[in-house]
Amino acid sequence: MKLFQRIFFAAVLAGLAAGLAMSAVQQWRVAPLILAAEVFENAAPEAPAVAEHSHEAGTPAHEHAEAAPAHEHDEDAWAPQDGAERIAYTVLANLLGCIGFAFLLAAVSVLSGIEITARNGVIWGIGGFVALQLAPALGLPPELPGMPAADLVARQVWWVGTALATGAGILAIARLRNWTGIVIAAVLILAPHVIGAPQLVGEHATGVPANLATSFASATLATGALFWLIVGPLFGWLNERFARSSAFALKGAHA
Amino acid sequence: MNTQVQTASIARLSVSQRLIAGVLALLIGFVLVGGVGFASDMAIHNGAHDTRHALGFPCH
Numbered sequence: 685m686k687l688f689q690r691i692f693f694a695a696v697l698a699g700l701a702a703g704l705a706m707s708a709v710q711q712w713r714v715a716p717l718i719l720a721a722e723v724f725e726n727a728a729p730e731a732p733a734v735a736e737h738s739h740e741a742g743t744p745a746h747e748h749a750e751a752a753p754a755h756e757h758d759e760d761a762w763a764p765q766d767g768a769e770r771i772a773y774t775v776l777a778n779l780l781g782c783i784g785f786a787f788l789l790a791a792v793s794v795l796s797g798i799e800i801t802a803r804n805g806v807i808w809g810i811g812g813f814v815a816l817q818l819a820p821a822l823g824l825p826p827e828l829p830g831m832p833a834a835d836l837v838a839r840q841v842w843w844v845g846t847a848l849a850t851g852a853g854i855l856a857i858a859r860l861r862n863w864t865g866i867v868i869a870a871v872l873i874l875a876p877h878v879i880g881a882p883q884l885v886g887e888h889a890t891g892v893p894a895n896l897a898t899s900f901a902s903a904t905l906a907t908g909a910l911f912w913l914i915v916g917p918l919f920g921w922l923n924e925r926f927a928r929s930s931a932f933a934l935k936g937a938h939a
Numbered sequence: 940m941n942t943q944v945q946t947a948s949i950a951r952l953s954v955s956q957r958l959i960a961g962v963l964a965l966l967i968g969f970v971l972v973g974g975v976g977f978a979s980d981m982a983i984h985n986g987a988h989d990t991r992h993a994l995g996f997p998c999h
Contacts, residue, residue, distance in 0.1 A: 687949070687952055687956055687957065687960040688959065688960035688963055688964070691960060691964055692964070695964065695967075710993050714992075714993045715989060715993070718989055718992055718993070761981030761982055761984075761985060762981075762982045762985060762986075763982075763985035763986075763988075764985065764986055770989065773986040773987070774987075774988075774989040774990050774993075776986070777975050777986060777987035777989075777990035777991075778990050778993075778994075780971050780974065780975050781971060781972055781975035781976060781987075781990060781994060783971055784967070784968045784969075784970070784971025784972035784973075784974075784975065785968070785972060786968075787964045787965070787967045787968030787971065788964075788965070788968035788969075788972065790961075790964045790968075791961050791962070791964035791965035791968055793949070794949060794957050794960050794961035794964060795957065795958070795961035795962075795965070797949055797957070798949075799949045817994070817995055820995060821995050824995070824997060826992065826993075826995040827992060827997070827998060828992065829988075829992065829998075829999075833997070833999075836997055836998075836999060839997035840977055840996075840997050843996065843997055844977075900992075904992075904993050904994070904995055905995075907993065908994060908995065
């Protein structure tokens, strides 16, 4: 298990370090915008998602109270207290997600046979950023609380599909390095945007000011880019160090 | 010392070794990213709420 040990520790350490750096910038530039938007979200009337829709003739009468995804702040479910507790849970979720992203990089590297090194780590980071943040954000701009949006499951499906297709496209270029790869990549990367992200139909007013929303979109993409630009080279550096260290190498030699 | 050999180490490993390690890493990555970004459980959603918004996951 020499290889798995190596990528396991590299992913955990790189994800932790890059996630901590990202969390600091996120608390500085992103979190205040979320809190500011929640003031408008809570002041606004109930989300219009349920009120404004029509049924085709023949749809049986139904109750919306349960089906409608009520906003979480109105739920009885547990939620962290605002302040230190909320920040702590956000940072914890950041770190778990960031370690997860590092594992995804590691998995793609091992399965595709393209090593992540300190030198090419920036390219891996850019690839991760494009596949897991930039491409999904092109169809589904990062949302502030209180902003109207299409059906959640449809958006999640589009998000995952876009990330997978974009990642596969980037990998096609990296593996094939010829025109065939570029054509495959272009099709895979463009397809989700040609299909189009789920959109809301009709007018939906929101109380969230436009300047908050635009600041939020650029702040999330910038903090995301910071994470990916750190995690790629750091993972590559750790990966190379562990590969060279005698402890890992010896286990592999006897395996 | 022998960095050239080391940096090519992934390619020299057997396919099954790579497959096991790669699939395990993929599973861990999917569980972590899926849990933080997509789990529908309300307690997980609320704890990870700001992270979901800040990383651009569809939230609610």
